[in-house]
Amino acid sequence: KQEVTQIPAALSVPEGENLVLNCSFTDSAIYNLQWFRQDPGKGLTSLLLIQSSQREQTSGRLNASLDKSSGRSTLYIAASQPGDSATYLCAVASSNDYKLSFGAGTTVTVRA
């Protein structure tokens, strides 16, 4: 069974600092890996999707890398802003049935 771990569980940084969020998974037979953002009491918003054949994806200030062989992904957020405060969830899609396995998330607070 796929296990997804996100470390740290919580992170607090001053505005302008770069953010580094980590995600690890136990089974490398994945179809893709996705990063989501969740605001308190809200649904999930997809940030980046990395196919299993890709090494990284970029969107604006966000960059996500994938090392399938070591079972790791990292989400980088450059020049953080208070509006980046949220919980960030990593999810891995199985190559068998595309079902997602989620990490517990990293809750980020960016202090003004």
Place this chain on the structure above:
Amino acid sequence: DGGITQSPKYLFRKEGQNVTLSCEQNLNHDAMYWYRQDPGQGLRLIYYSQIVNDFQKGDIAEGYSVSREKKESFPLTVTSAQKNPTAFYLCASSHSGATQYFGPGTRLLVL
């Protein structure tokens, strides 16, 4: 305006009562999913459906039931057999193997 809607936003259940959570999408997605989210935990899959009139159990299906009579709709019933139903419930949809799009969620509370 395309998207996924869930209703109600808050739902209260009395002991022994069945309650139904609504999920509708107009994205023409074949696949739909129900997840449960508890504090400090990742989302856990309850049921999913990849085509109309067919659905499969996820990791925590006990105490829940679903139907998929229309492509656009995937309601979830929380039965009285679910002894710990208090949670945040999220519905999602996708084309097969593609990014899942999530609804705003329903928070279920027990009276």
